[in-house]
Amino acid sequence: MEIRSDTNTNKTYLRTIGDRGEEAVARYLVDRGFRIIARNYNVPGIGELDIVVEKEGVLYITEVKSRRNIGPFPHSAEAVDFRKRKRLYNATRHFMAARGYFGRDIVFQIGCVTHDETGRILKVEVIPF
Numbered sequence: 001m002e003i004r005s006d007t008n009t010n011k012t013y014l015r016t017i018g019d020r021g022e023e024a025v026a027r028y029l030v031d032r033g034f035r036i037i038a039r040n041y042n043v044p045g046i047g048e049l050d051i052v053v054e055k056e057g058v059l060y061i062t063e064v065k066s067r068r069n070i071g072p073f074p075h076s077a078e079a080v081d082f083r084k085r086k087r088l089y090n091a092t093r094h095f096m097a098a099r100g101y102f103g104r105d106i107v108f109q110i111g112c113v114t115h116d117e118t119g120r121i122l123k124v125e126v127i128p129f
Contacts, residue, residue, distance in 0.1 A: 037052040064110075
């Protein structure tokens with residue numbers, strides 16, 4: 001798929017890449033024994049949790065980032081800066097309260113997806129932070 005300069009086309013392309021990356025990370029986690037609790041959990045005005053999974057009583061909040069494998073781009077994990085982490089933390093607090101998950105252990109992690117210019121996924125890794 002070619003990236004065009006048209007804003008709407010580019011946004012659609014980026015959204016498609018993001019959706020594919022999120023699906024790849026969800027599959028990666030399920031294949032490793034995690035159970036999906038929620039996807040795209042949105043707290044208006046605060047933020048969204050891409051994937052929430054559970055394994056052995058621990059909740060894992062997974063932020064998904066996709067990057068192309070060309071040029072001097074930073075690693076996907078570098079896209080989760082302090083502001084993004086703060087939004088994730090606040091959205092997680094709302095999620096925990098809404099679901100009654102008091103006293104549960106939580107691990108925050110980044111699902112990093114590397115793809116080529118056509119959108120084909122080359123690598124999936126999950127990094128705790």
